[in-house]
Amino acid sequence: MTSVRTAQLLNNGLRLVGQDLKDVLSALANSINPSIEKQILYIMIDRANTGEWLANVGKK
Incomplete structure (x- = not known):
């Protein structure tokens, strides 16, 4: 997982x-x-204009 530079656990998701x-x-x-x-x-x-992949998980 070396290419994953950001992993944030947010109040409403990840x-x-x-x-x-x-x-x-x-x-x-x-x-x-x-x-x-x-x-x-x-x-x-989603894929950003920069070529990076974005993964968002929304919580209820």
């Missing part, structure tokens, strides 16, 4: 940013535990 989609998805999977899983409202994956 945000990850990285260059490699596979690393971002792996970090996302490793960051979600059973208590967070029950609160997930959405998961959004």
Whole structure:
């Protein structure tokens, strides 16, 4: 997961940013535990103009 440079646990969700989609998805999977899983409202994956991958998980 060397390409994931940002992993923030926010009050309303989780945000990850990285260059490699596979690393971002792996970090996302490793960051979600059973208590967070029950609160997930959405998961959004997007590619920024800079080429970085953004993963956002919104909680209920």
